Amino acid sequence: MHANEHDTGPDHRATVHKDTFYVNGRWAPSHGTRQVVVTDPATEEPLGYVTLGDVTDVEAAVDAARQAAPGWARTPVPERAALLRAVAAELTARHDEIAQLETAEIGTPIGLSRRAHAGSPIHFFGSAAHLIERAEPDRTIPGATILREPYGVVGAITPWSYPLHQSAAKIAPALAAGNTVVHKPSEVTPLGAYALAEAIHSAGLPPGVFNMVMGDGPTVGARIAGHPDVDLVSFTGSTRAGIQVATAAAATVKKVSLELGGKSPAVILPGAPLEPALRQALRSGFLNSGQTGMALTRILVERGRLAEAEAIVQEVVAGFVVGDPSAPDTDYGPLVSRAQQETVQGYIRRGRKEGLRLLTGGPDRPAALSRGYYLPLTVFSDVPSHSALVTDEIFGPVLVIQAYDTVDDAVGLANRTPYGLCAGVWGATRAEAVAVARRIRAGQVFIDGAGFNPRVPFGGYKRSGTGREHGRYGLEEFQQVKGLVFDDGAGRAPADG
Template identity: 50%
Template sequence: MIDVINPATEQVIGTVSPGDVAAAVAAARAAQPGWAALPRAERAARLRALHEGLSAAAPELAELISAEMGAPLPIARKVQVGLPLSTLASIIELLEKPEEPERVGNSEIYREPVGVVGAITPWNYPLHQTVAKVAPALAAGNTVVHKPSEVAPLSADRLAELVRAAGIPDGVYNVVHGHGDPTGAQLAGHPGIDLVSFTGSTVAGRKVAALAAANVTRVALELGGKSANVILPDADLAAAVKVGVGNCLLNSGQTCTAWTRMLVPESRHDEAVELAVAAAAKYTVGDPSAPQTRLGPLASAAQRDRVLGYVQRGLADGATMAFGGGAVPPVGYYVAPVIFTGVDPDAAIAQEEIFGPVLSIIRYHDEDDAVRIANATKYGLAGAVWSASREHALAVARRLRTGQVDINGGAFNPSAPFGGVGHSGYGRELGRYGYEEFTAVKAIQL
C-alpha cells in the first residue's frame, strides 16, 4: 500500500494499492472498439453527464485536492477544480460539432482514434492534468489507462467513480496506482499502448520517451519550464510586477508555466524590486483551509527540501535575497516566498526549474538583451510581455521561443493549444489541438 500524506499536517489521509498495468491495458483494449463505434453525439452525451457529475462534486473535490497536495481552498475551488470543468466543457463543445473529412485534391482526410492511451500525470494540478488528457482522448474514441502521481492520487479514484456514474462503459477509463518505477515505466513501455501522454519533469520525460521508443509508441510530453516575464520600459510597472508575483507564487510556485524570471529594465530595477517585495509580503503562508491563507505547503517533504536547497544555492552563487525567510508553521512542508535580486542569468536559480515560491529578478540593458535572456534556457513553455503598446508587446512575444505568451496579463484560455518547445516537451493539450493529439490521420484517395 502507498500512504497519501496531507502536506499541511504530515498525517496519512488515505492509501492506494499499486495497480496491475497488464490487466488495465487488456481491459482498455477490449473496451476500445465499442467505445470508438459510438456516434460522436453519444460520446458527447456521456462526457456531458461526466461534466454534470464533476460540477456537483466540485466542493468535495476541492477539499480532497487541498488535502492531498496542499492548495489553499480558494485556489482548489477556482483552479484545481474550476479549470478542469472548463477544459471538459470545451472538449464537449468540440465533440458536439459535426466532423467532416478534409478534402485535399482527390483525397479525403479522416482523423481516427489512436487506440489505447497511457496517461501519466503529476501531483501539482492532479485533476486538471488528468482531465486535459482523458477528456480529449475519450472524445476521440480512445480508451485510457491512467497512472496518477502517488503523491496526490485520491482525486483520480473519485474521477473514476464519476466516470462510471456518467454511464461510460467499464474499461474506457482505467486507473493504476503506483510509483514511477515500476508502474509508470511498465505503462510507458507496454506494447499494448498506442500513445503515451506524460506530464512531469524533463528527466522523467526522457525515460518515458525511451521506454515508448522500444515499441515505436507515439509520445506527447508536457515537461518543465523556466518562463520569463518580460517587462518593457513603457509598461505599467505596478500591474506587471503585481501580476508577475502572483503568477510565480500561484499554487506555492508548483506550476510548470510559472513566470519565475522577472526581466526588468535597468532604469526601473529598484522600483520593480520594491513593488515585488510589497506584493509578496501580502501572501500569507499557512493552513490551506484558513480563509486568510494564500500560500499552502509544498506537496511533499521531498519537494520542500528541493526548494530550500535551491534557495541556498542561490545565496551561494551570489544572489541577494530581497525577500524571504519568513515564518512558517512548525508542522507541514512549508516554504515562505523568496525574491532574489542580483541574479546572474546563467545561475542555477535562473536556469533550472525550482518548482517552489522563488522569484528571480533580472536586469536587462535593452530589448534585444531582454529577448536574449528570455530565450537563454533549455526550456520553452510559457512567458509574458508587458508594454503600453499591444502591437509592440506582440512583436516581442513573437520573438520568444516558447509555446505560449501572455500579453499584459492575458487570461488563460482552456481552448488554446498548450505545450512547449525544447526541454519543455512536444505535443499539445487542450482544445482542438489537444483533441487532434489523440487521433491518427488517414488519407483515402477517391
C-alpha cells in the first residue's frame, strides 16, 4: 500500500481512520499529528488513513512493556502457550477478512494473501506455543546448571512486503520465550497490523505484554532501537535501514537481530532439467511482484544452454497473468506504491541504457491495465556482474540471467554479491545439487525447487543480516543463556582444579 504524507485532512473517500495505538492493554490516542493515506495499489484509490506516533508514544509503550516484563517472564509455560494458541484461534476466525484486507492493502494476489499474509501468522503463533512447551529444560552439567531466560523487552520493527507474516515470525516466539514486545509495523501497510493487535487483545494477553505503535523509521523506529529499556531489537527490512537500526542500538549495547536484503542466485547446473528449473526460478523471482527478500532474482545457466533458456523464459513468462489481485486466476499484482513502481522503472530504464538484452517486459505499465502501480514481468539476459541489475536488490519484477562456463564459475557468480540470504540449486542428481549448495554463502538454499519451510532457520550471511527466525532457532533468538556454577564442596568450582 502506498502511504503518502497527508497535510490537508483525510480524503473524503477514505473508509478507515486509525488514530490510536495498542499500549498497556488498551487503545490509546496517538500523540502525533502526521497522517498518511493508505492506498489500494491496484486501483490507486484510498482505503483510509492512519495517524503516526512520536517518541511520547514510544515511551508509553516501552514503559508498559518494562512494567509487564517480570510478571510475563514468571508466567508458567502452559499458560503462555495457551494464550498464544488463543491468538492463533482469533486469527483463524478472521482468516478470510485478513486475506482480503492484505490484498487490498499490498496488492498481493488473493491466493498468496490467504497463504502468507493470513495463514502464516496462524502457523507462527501455534508453532511458538508448541516449541516453548517442548523447549529444552534447564540443563545440568558437571558443576553447573544452564538456564534459558527471556531478554526482557523486545522491539520488533517490521516491513511492508509481508507485514503479518514477518510480524508474527518475531512477536510469537518473543512472547513464547517470556519477553514483552513493542511492535512498530510499517506505516506503508498499517491496516493488517491493527487486525493483529485486535486479535492479540481479544486473546486476553495481560496488559503491557504486547504493545503496538505506528510510526516512521527515523522517529518511532529509531527511538525503539536506541531506547535503553529495550533489551533486544529485531528488524526486517533493507540493508540500508538495518544499518541505521544497528547504529541506533549500538550505544545501549543491546542484541540486534537483522533480516535484511538479498540478491539470491538460482543455479541451474549442467544436466538439470531446464524447463522445470526455470519455471520454478521464475515463480520465486516474481513472487509478490518481486517484492520478496528471498526471491531468486539471478538465474545462472550454462553458456551452452543460454539460448534454450532464453526461449523457455519467454514462453513461461508469457503464460503468467499480471492483473487484478482479487481475481482468482491472477499470478502477480501491482507493486505496493507509486514510489516503488518508479524505483523499479528506473532500474529497467538503466538496463536498457546499458544495452542489456531485454527478453520480456519493460518500464511501462501493461497496456491492458489502465490504472494501478503495475509493471510487466521483466527479464534481461547475459547481464555482466558489474551491472546494477546484478548487484542491487531491486525489489520488483525484474530478473537477470547470467551465463557460466564451469561449475566453479557458477559458484563464483553465485557468491559474487554482498548479500547472502538465499539461493536455489538444481542438479542432475540431488547429491550434485547439495555439493554445490554447500559452497554457496547463503543462509538458506533450496534444492531442486523445494519451497519455503517455516520450520527451517531463516536468515542471512554477509550484508543480508544476523540472527535467525522460524522454528527452534527462531525461539532461541529471544532467549539468553545463563550458567549457575556450583562449588564442588572443596572451596572451588570443578573447572578450577
